[in-house]
Amino acid sequence: MNSLKLKTTINEKLSNLSPEQLNTVLEFIESIETLEANNKTPQKTVIEKMGGCPKFFLESSGNLSDRDTRKKIIADKIKEKHQKRHNS
Secondary structure: HHHHHHHHHHHHHHHHHHHHHHHHHHHHHHHHHHHHHHHOOOOOHHHOOOOOHHHHHHHOOOOOOOOOHOOOOOOHHHHHHHEEEEEE
């Protein structure tokens, strides 16, 4: 259906609705506008919300897709910080 015919059909149908139904249609249209506005702004990933990927992950070697590898890297980093605090 072309744009003009579609608008005409919608207007005809709108003219037969009650005020309550028109309010519902308006709320629906506003919700679509809100969704479109939200989709234009790319959503941040969890890592981006936390300020980015920790540098020690970027500098490390190994398969960071593997959970055990990530856990070991994090544990090593915590131990290193702990040792620095207690040796100072």
